[in-house]
Amino acid sequence: MNYHNVQFEASYGTSSQLPPSDLPEIAFAGRSNVGKSSMINKLFNRKGLARVSAVPGKTATINFFHADGIRFADLPGYGYAKVSKGEKRRWAELIEGYFAQDRDLRVVFQLIDMRHPPTADDLTMIDFLIDRELPFVAVLTKADKLSKKQREERLAALERELPCADQIIKIPFSAETGEGVDAVKAIVAEIERD
Ligand code: GTP
Ligand code: MG
Numbered sequence: 216m217n218y219h220n221v222q223f224e225a226s227y228g229t230s231s232q233l234p235p236s237d238l239p240e241i242a243f244a245g246r247s248n249v250g251k252s253s254m255i256n257k258l259f260n261r262k263g264l265a266r267v268s269a270v271p272g273k274t275a276t277i278n279f280f281h282a283d284g285i286r287f288a289d290l291p292g293y294g295y296a297k298v299s300k301g302e303k304r305r306w307a308e309l310i311e312g313y314f315a316q317d318r319d320l321r322v323v324f325q326l327i328d329m330r331h332p333p334t335a336d337d338l339t340m341i342d343f344l345i346d347r348e349l350p351f352v353a354v355l356t357k358a359d360k361l362s363k364k365q366r367e368e369r370l371a372a373l374e375r376e377l378p379c380a381d382q383i384i385k386i387p388f389s390a391e392t393g394e395g396v397d398a399v400k401a402i403v404a405e406i407e408r409d
Contacts, residue, residue, distance in 0.1 A: 230312020247292030
């Protein structure tokens with residue numbers, strides 16, 4: 216994969232607008248503010264590719280990018296309390312609609328803030344992925360914000376906190392330092408070989 220060849224495709228606000236799945240697809244899921252858009256920008260080494268914000272709920276649409284025949288989907292974050300009921304319903308429709316489609320989804324990068332235990336919404340999402348037998352990898356974001364000791368504590372705790380923890384690949388990741396980028400790219404390379 217030549218990560219320079221990335222192109223923004225389009226944004227979708229309702230699942231009925233989503234184009235058919237005609238390329239192998241990789242999705243980025245996780246609660247609002249966990250770092251999905253930052254991760255995409257870090258992978259492609261382009262600051263403004265996906266919009267990042269300190270204000271949660273920045274990505275309210277599904278945003279598609281593609282590079283070398285693979286589609287990348289930046290999903291809107293869940294779990295942000297300060298949005299209207301109507302907005303929440305729209306997000307739910309969008310994400311549920313996305314996963315209900317028969318898409319050529321090769322892996323979901325499920326982001327979890329490494330500083331904290333998974334939220335109830337994170338666990339719902341992970342249960343859903345397991346239930347649907349969708350391949351996923353846990354990306355533990357903001358790793359740069361933890362001390363060595365905190366990191367070890369969180370890694371140990373996740374073994375208890377995540378369902379089927381021993382079967383889940385976990386990649387500590389930092390959009391600040393670039394930690395984890397190579398591990399993520401190795402997974403993308405595996406998908407390309409399939
Ligand atoms: P939504 O679009 O709201 O769903 O959020 P998102 O998951 O796309 O998060 P986004 O990438 O916009 O990042 C949210 C905030 O976290 C921003 O202020 C980022 O700069 C910060 N952030 C993201 N990743 C990291 C990281 O690895 N380390 C640090 N220190 N900050 C990060
Ligand atoms: Mg975002």
